[in-house]
Amino acid sequence: MEVKNRSPWRDLPTEFASYSTVFNKFNQWSKLGIWR
Secondary structure, eight states, X not given: OOOOOXXXXXXXXXXXXXXXXXXXXXXXXXXXXXXX
């Protein structure tokens, strides 16, 4: 099952770190199968 979220990465709260850092970590974890 694929879940899609249409929220822009730039809208993340600053408490999470920069949006590019969060995106890169999410992308890395996705490739490793962490979200399955």
